Amino acid sequence: MTEAKRKRCLLQGNEAIVQGALAARCRFFAGYPITPASEIAEQLSVRLPAVNGTFIQMEDEIASIGAVIGASLTGVKAMTATSGPGFSLMQENLGFACAAEVPCVIVNVMRGGPSTGLPTSPAQGDVQMARWGTHGDHPIIVLAVSSVLDSFTITVKAFNLAEKYRIPVIVLSDEVVAHTRESVELPLDSEVKVVNRIAPGMPPDWYKPYEADTRGVPPMASFGDGYRHHVTGLVHDQDGFPTQNPQEVEKFHLRLSMKITKGLSDIQLTKKFHMDDAELFVVAYGSVARSAMRAVEDARKAGIKAGLLQLITLFPFPRRTLTPYLQQCHSVLVPELNLGQISREVQRVNQGQCAVVKLNRVDGRLITPQQIYNRLVKLSAGRVS
Amino acid sequence: MPPSIQALTHKYFRHNKRFPHVWCPGCGNGIVMGALLRAITRLDLEKDEIVLASGIGCSGRMPTYLDFNTLHTTHGRALTFATGIKLANPALNVVAIMGDGDATAIGGNHLIHAARRNLNLTAIIINNSIYGMTGGQYSPTTPFGSTTTTSVYGHIEHAFSISELAVTAGAAFVARSTVYHAALADQLIEQAMIKPGFAVVEIISNCHVQYGRRNKIGNAIDMLTSFKEQAVTVKKAATMEEEELQGKITIGVLADRDLPVSTDEYKRIREQARSKQEGK
Ligand SMILES: Cc1ncc(C[n+]2csc(CCOP(=O)(O)OP(=O)(O)O)c2C)c(N)n1
Ligand code: SF4
Numbered sequence: 001m002t003e004a005k006r007k008r009c010l011l012q013g014n015e016a017i018v019q020g021a022l023a024a025r026c027r028f029f030a031g032y033p034i035t036p037a038s039e040i041a042e043q044l045s046v047r048l049p050a051v052n053g054t055f056i057q058m059e060d061e062i063a064s065i066g067a068v069i070g071a072s073l074t075g076v077k078a079m080t081a082t083s084g085p086g087f088s089l090m091q092e093n094l095g096f097a098c099a100a101e102v103p104c105v106i107v108n109v110m111r112g113g114p115s116t117g118l119p120t121s122p123a124q125g126d127v128q129m130a131r132w133g134t135h136g137d138h139p140i141i142v143l144a145v146s147s148v149l150d151s152f153t154i155t156v157k158a159f160n161l162a163e164k165y166r167i168p169v170i171v172l173s174d175e176v177v178a179h180t181r182e183s184v185e186l187p188l189d190s191e192v193k194v195v196n197r198i199a200p201g202m203p204p205d206w207y208k209p210y211e212a213d214t215r216g217v218p219p220m221a222s223f224g225d226g227y228r229h230h231v232t233g234l235v236h237d238q239d240g241f242p243t244q245n246p247q248e249v250e251k252f253h254l255r256l257s258m259k260i261t262k263g264l265s266d267i268q269l270t271k272k273f274h275m276d277d278a279e280l281f282v283v284a285y286g287s288v289a290r291s292a293m294r295a296v297e298d299a300r301k302a303g304i305k306a307g308l309l310q311l312i313t314l315f316p317f318p319r320r321t322l323t324p325y326l327q328q329c330h331s332v333l334v335p336e337l338n339l340g341q342i343s344r345e346v347q348r349v350n351q352g353q354c355a356v357v358k359l360n361r362v363d364g365r366l367i368t369p370q371q372i373y374n375r376l377v378k379l380s381a382g383r384v385s
Numbered sequence: 386m387p388p389s390i391q392a393l394t395h396k397y398f399r400h401n402k403r404f405p406h407v408w409c410p411g412c413g414n415g416i417v418m419g420a421l422l423r424a425i426t427r428l429d430l431e432k433d434e435i436v437l438a439s440g441i442g443c444s445g446r447m448p449t450y451l452d453f454n455t456l457h458t459t460h461g462r463a464l465t466f467a468t469g470i471k472l473a474n475p476a477l478n479v480v481a482i483m484g485d486g487d488a489t490a491i492g493g494n495h496l497i498h499a500a501r502r503n504l505n506l507t508a509i510i511i512n513n514s515i516y517g518m519t520g521g522q523y524s525p526t527t528p529f530g531s532t533t534t535t536s537v538y539g540h541i542e543h544a545f546s547i548s549e550l551a552v553t554a555g556a557a558f559v560a561r562s563t564v565y566h567a568a569l570a571d572q573l574i575e576q577a578m579i580k581p582g583f584a585v586v587e588i589i590s591n592c593h594v595q596y597g598r599r600n601k602i603g604n605a606i607d608m609l610t611s612f613k614e615q616a617v618t619v620k621k622a623a624t625m626e627e628e629e630l631q632g633k634i635t636i637g638v639l640a641d642r643d644l645p646v647s648t649d650e651y652k653r654i655r656e657q658a659r660s661k662q663e664g665k
Pocket of ligand 2: 407592
């Protein structure tokens with residue numbers, strides 16, 4: 001037998017998401033066609049059955065996420081992929097997955113504009129929606145990809161976090177990352193670290209489906225494995241049954257939030273470039289982080305002490321990572337393909353020492369390295385505050 | 386001898402856990418629950434292999450009380466969750482339980498597509514012609530002229546027939562009973578659960594609290610009596626003119642056909658995909 005070797009391949013972001021999902025052992029996909037996400041469904045329809053998995057095209061996105069949650073309840077890792085309009089339709093059931101703590105991954109390849117918007121243009125307009133789209137206080141994890149390689153690794157990470165914390169994880173991509181082809185060397189499946197949900201260790205009679213471990217995460221039984229239990233979107237007690245008892249209700253809410261707070265150091269992912277001695281820095285995510293990287297490198301060449309903090313985890317917002325740099329630097333530039341959604345978060349966590357400067361573009365085009373560079377030059381000269 | 390209520394209660398209820406239930410005294414939901422349990426007992430199915438998934442409504446509370454793998458989904462979406470469960474683990478016997486508003490208003494699109502798709506699922510629709518849980522607003526099956534909390538001047542829309550909808554949408558098995566005809570309901574649910582493919586059982590039920598009272602039909606017993614009087618068997622209905630059938634409830638098996646079941650078809654797809662990949 002020859003040993004498997006890594007191969008270099010030319011992939012689109014959407015294809016890399018497919019590879020990442022399969023490497024993370026995703027075995028179920030339900031979706032509804034939508035640009036610019038359709039390639040994910042198309043490829044999984046070919047590849048999932050070959051690994052004993054299941055693909056289904058549902059009648060809409062509400063049904064898609066419903067099927068995904070159903071599949072996950074049987075112990076199968078499941079995902080869907082969509083774009084803005086479909087993501088809007090998914091919100092109610094997304095909340096169900098948060099409340100009932102059903103692991104799943106939802107990819108939103110962002111397009112421009114509200115409503116049907118700009119189907120074939122990149123944007124980052126769904127960032128706050130990813131955080132707060134479903135009603136009620138709820139925990140959620142939102143990750144953003146900026147490259148083809150990211151699309152692979154972050155998708156794997158998304159499944160791992162979903163399983164570990166029993167939570168839906170949203171992966172935000174955008175039209176540019178989704179459709180750009182890059183040459184990448186992907187790890188072999190055997191090299192990919194895969195996390196699975198913790199199964200109950202006690203006999204079925206002792207199983208309380210929502211009794212959490214010290215991390216705040218309850219072990220999860222699968223339908224059919226002998227641990228008959230009840231799953232509901234109503235506020236429930238440890239036994240999984242609806243309750244209106246104020247103490248139980250409060251406990252339910254607090255634990256959902258606490259399980260994420262306890263895992264922050266594991267969940268909050270960022271990448272730092274030239275941050276150690278930075279006097280001003282850029283906070284960017286998604287395809288904009290690529291432009292920002294180039295701009296920062298150019299600025300360094302011009303003698304400007306600029307840095308880049310790339311956010312991979314958008315929510316829970318990585319406040320603790322940001323805080324020291326907000327103290328260290330005189331300015332932070334937040335370029336986004338929206339009218340200011342992450343800049344709100346930066347402003348929120350800023351204690352007032354640092355000037356938070358927005359750079360927004362909503363014409364369906366990318367923010368260029370030059371645009372960011374020009375702002376960095378001005379900021380370093382102290383002409384903009 | 387059908388199993389006694391005591392035996393069923395003992396075997397299938399979640400004792401001490403989830404009682405008392407939320408239903409009004411005399412509600413037809415209990416009769417449907419009994420019919421489901423009798424069917425399951427007769428089929429001698431293991432509790433572990435049954436998934437009962439519901440939507441939201443009074444009917445949607447049923448799974449809470451029963452000792453199966455149970456799922457209380459979102460309003461109208463029980464069939465979408467059920468689809469994922471069945472595809473991901475075809476060994477499970479999946480039953481969706483829905484109200485009329487649940488299955489045909491907010492969830493109507495899922496119902497017709499589940500029928501068309503023909504997975505091996507059973508859908509039990511408790512049709513009480515009203516939104517019970519939210520306080521008696523009109524539903525897609527509320528009769529023309531009825532008084533409801535959102536049609537106090539008389540309902541001006543037309544009701545549709547859930548079973549006819551399911552037949553037209555392609556369900557492999559469609560049957561109707563009423564809560565008065567409980568023995569028939571047992572039998573139809575049993576048939577539905579063993580039928581390969583998508584099977585719908587519509588059970589006409591009484592919401593005397595929100596519907597009967599307001600429409601001068603009366604209490605639970607009056608409503609059951611009216612079902613008894615309105616019911617005609619499929620066989621009898623075939624001999625009747627359309628005008629004679631106005632206001633009647635046709636009960637029995639309305640469709641029973643053998644169609645390729647997509648859960649089975651998918652096995653073939655997997656084999657095909659595997660051999661294609663191995664051939665590479
Ligand atoms: C998205 C959404 N819209 C509205 C509701 C409120 N709601 C709860 S139950 C229900 C209707 C129930 O009627 P039906 O489905 O006929 O079931 P029944 O209560 O009569 O058994 C409605 C509208 C909801 N839970 N979710
Ligand atoms: S409101 Fe109607 S449907 Fe609901 S429990 Fe009471 S009688 Fe039954």
